């Protein structure tokens with residue numbers, strides 16, 4: 001009775017760089033549940049990866065979108081509207097900061113590095129939600145973004161990305177409030193460390209990963225499939241009463257005092 005069936009739903013997932021991307025794990029879960037998929041990749045350099053990944057899927061769609069400008073986001077959603085009609089599900093799994101700002105002392109974060117990290121990693125959710133919401137009318141839809149516990153506590157090395165995630169989580173609440181009357185839900189998944197292109201750039205990442213496995217109640221790291229499954233829950237009707245929430249998929253690490 002409560003099986004997850006997304007057939008008839010259209011989903012777009014932003015942030016697929018390669019097969020390790022969290023976005024790809026969520027995309028696979030949505031596709032397996034029956035959703036018609038669109039995968040958004042950042043630029044030409046990543047197009048081939050995305051093409052290969054979606055090749056086995058019938059009628060999957062690819063769309064290029066560098067979220068650095070609103071015009072790019074608007075153009076991507078115009079293409080989605082033209083090809084899919086409506087959009088029911090949006091996954092935002094995007095972050096970027098200069099490598100030199102993901103290590104060393106946070107106090108040395110330069111103004112431009114701060115601007116860039118916050119722009120790409122946090123601001124981008126706003127134009128995406130703005131463009132997606134009208135395509136979700138009249139029945140509504142679900143928007144999910146990816147965050148990390150560095151929004152709440154200090155993880156040395158995560159630096160300006162912690163600031164970006166704090167902003168992003170605040171946006172989740174404000175967007176949930178704005179879009180709730182239209183039955184558009186907005187939630188975040190706060191994932192534990194997962195080996196991806198982005199995470200490996202963070203200085204101290206392996207220390208962070210070991211600390212999670214040692215101290216988390218479940219005494220292990222998460223798998224990317226576990227993020228995919230929670231993504232599927234948040235995108236489906238099983239979470240119909242849930243919005244403005246940050247769900248931790250971290251084998252419980254965030255509840256520990258030491």
Ligand SMILES: NC(=O)c1ccc[n+]([C@@H]2O[C@H](COP(=O)([O-])OP(=O)(O)OC[C@H]3O[C@@H](n4cnc5c(N)ncnc54)[C@H](O)[C@@H]3O)[C@@H](O)[C@H]2O)c1
Pocket residue numbers: 014015016017018020021022023041042046065066067068093094095096120146147148190191192193194195196197198199
């Ligand atoms: N890997 C982890 O340990 C972990 C933990 C918690 C949260 N997260 C978050 O998950 C999300 C996905 O990261 P990931 O770990 O899968 O790494 P990833 O490198 O696979 O994904 C990051 C994506 O962001 C995209 N991106 C960067 N700048 C962009 C731009 N200007 N326009 C469009 N796309 C852009 C990249 O192309 C890439 O697809 C990020 O928000 C990250 O902070 C990751």
